[in-house]
Structure formats: C-alpha cells, structure tokens
Amino acid sequence: MTQDKTAIRNAATVIVLRDRLNDPHVLMGQRGATAAFMPNKFVFPGGAVDKEDAAIPLATQLQPICRDRLLEDVEQDLTHALSVAAIRELWEETGLILGQKGEWDMTPPADWESFAATGHVPAAHPLQFVFRAITPPGRPRRFDARFFMIDADEIASDLDDFDAACDELSHLQWIPLPKVREFDLPFITEVVLAEIAKRAHDLTPPDSVPFFKNNEEQNLFLRLKGVGPMTGRSH
Template identity: 30%
Template structure:
C-alpha cells in the first residue's frame, strides 16, 4: 500500500537561457500567492479533467493548456463560504498561513474557476449582498462557494528568472454529478473542455504543468493520503523537489 510521497520525481533543469535571464535580473520578483485547482469527473479509470488554453495575448504562459487558477485576491479573505476543509488540508495550509489566509487560498481557486471556465462550485443558499467582487456573481446565482471535498496535493514556486513569479498551491476536487457540468470559453481561457489523461498528454503543456500532472498521478494512486505534499522550487540555479511540510 502506497503511503508516502516519491520526492525523486525528476525536475526539469534550468536551461542556459533561463540561467542567463536569472543572472541579468537586478532582483528576482517576489512570488505572489496563487491557487490552482484540478477538477475531475468520473471514476479513476475514466477520469476527466477540466483544462483550457491560455490566450495568446497573455504575457505569462501564452497558448498553453492549464488548470483553472490565478492570484489570491483580497476579496477571497472575506468571501462567504460553506463547508469545511479536511483536517489534512487545513493542517498543511496552516503550517504556512493563518486560517483566514489558508481558506482564502482555496476560495481563490473556486473564484478563478468561475472567471476562467464559467463553472460555479457551491451550495444553494439565498444571499442579500452588493459585493463588487466576482463573488457577487455567486451570490446572485444563489450559491455559496463550498470548501467540501477539496484536498491540497502540491505546491510550486516559479523560478527566480521569470518576470512573474507565483507561489502556487494545487488543489483537487472531484465533481460528483451524473453528467459533466456546463462550462464555456472566457476571456481568460479558450478551448475549455473536460479531457482524459491520454488527451492531456497530447496538448501543448508548459513543463511545470507536466511536472504537476505527474505529481497528480502519484497523488491519485495513494491508498491513504500523506500528511505532506509535493513541493517544487528553484534555489541557486537548481530545481529542488521534496515535500511540504518536510517529512
């Protein structure tokens, strides 16, 4: 029975071009907190995953397929919510942040999912609010974002040579419905669809996405979930993969 993380997943090495860019930066930008969620549907042997292609107009990772996600906004810390995080996910996140920020990190992934794919994940509840944030769209639809069933499985910090850097946390949630939820293209993502693993590996993927897909496959093979997660980052020109928190 598999019960521990394989930290020997081979990380990509920095190319000479990337090393040169890193050296030419006066100062590496500070990573911004970000959140990504892998939404799955169906049994493990027929799993489908929600992804979309970033617009060519994006200056960060254009024209590649990604999971829904993005920066954590201030509004995420004050959004109404229902449900609770699992003790495992709560413990891992609160090793790094207080409870409000940990919760905001998860909520951000749900907000970004709506903004990028038009899919709202929540529970039916009536609201009276005039929030100016994206969350108002949830409230007008009679939904409260739900934390139930969301688990954390990875973390990746963008290397210092990038002009934009993120401290991205990766979550997973299975959509337990008989039919695939409705989705649509947005200004953020094109070709939004539910893909099988076989289809995903044929898409144009950024190498960090490939690495996190491997971490996802490993996570899905666990019989019992580990108390830590896959963690990738770069230090002194080298990629490092281990766990967070450290075992």
C-alpha cells in the first residue's frame, strides 16, 4: 500500500549534549541536498516511528514525568514506541549506542540486527522529553515530532566514532552550543535550541514541555502540564 505522504507521522528526535556543565556541545549532521524534507539543513538525529518499534524490548523505561508528558494530547499511548524510535534513529544516523549490556529476549528485526550485535539492549531512562512540534500544513512531509534530550555520558560507545552510521546525515559533529546558530538550521530547530540552551545545566526533566501544535485550523504554542495556550503564531 502506498504511504500517504501528507499524513502526519509520529517521530522522535534526539538532542545529545556533551560536556553540558562546562562547555556544552550538541551533536548535529547535515541532510542531503536531494532530501524531500529539509534538504541541506543541519538537524538533530531523528525520524519516524516504525511499526516494529512498539515490540522492541527495553532494558529500562522512560522516567515517569516524561511518560506523563508524552501521554498528553494524544489518541494512543506511544511512549514505548517513541522511546525505541529515538534510540534506533540515534544508532542508524550516528552509530552511537544508547543501551545497556544484555541479551535480547527475541530475535531482533532487520533494523535492529546491527545494534543487537553490539551486545546491547536499548535503554530509555536517559531520554528526557523536552519539546514537541507538529509540522505545519503545506509541507512535503509532516511529523508529530517529540524531541528527547540525553546527556552524552549516557552513551555506551565512543562519542567520536560514527563509523556505524548510515549515510542519511553527513558532517556529523559536536557543535559548541553558542555557535550552532551559525549553521543552516530549520526554524523549529532554532526554537528547540533556544529551549535547550536554557536547560543545558539542568540535569532533571522539565516540569512542562513546549508544544507547537499546528493544524489546519490554528497554530498554537502550548505547554504540556503548563498554563495552556501562550500565543498563536504561524510558522
């Protein structure tokens, strides 16, 4: 069956912060010039949830506060699938492992064979849910993206070894947080980075999560578990 490219797909994006307390750097890469979505832009690793993600075992689960925020303004519980998608996309696009040493209790599907071969089981407890945004109408692809921040100290592999990465992102690099805006960024990435800059030195998950809710009727900037609509703005 042909996929409806106008449908809004659930997605997970991963923001990895390194040396966050002293000299914070963020991991980013550049999308290809021929990409249908955000060509040439520097972005965080991430992508759409796959149907297999809901069945992948996790060594550890999301923190309860993050799970609670993810359950707001949704039609179904996607907390497990989103956690798995974030870890899978990080592995596929950067070759970095977010997991714990252990044996799988199932035969890993094709997308997970290389990850499982490293001797790790994906672990979700380091993921902190920090932002949510729905791509505005009229774009070639639309996603309901949940942004997760993790501390690079939680990565189980060499932070400078990207050899296992696929070729979806080029120029993978750790960029000093104050210099990120010198790169060609999508609008929403700039918004998220502003939020991350405020939270770089805070190791706890946020009490409320910003949510750009774009649909055919209105554009709202909400706070999940916050005071509600803050401002209406168009992207």
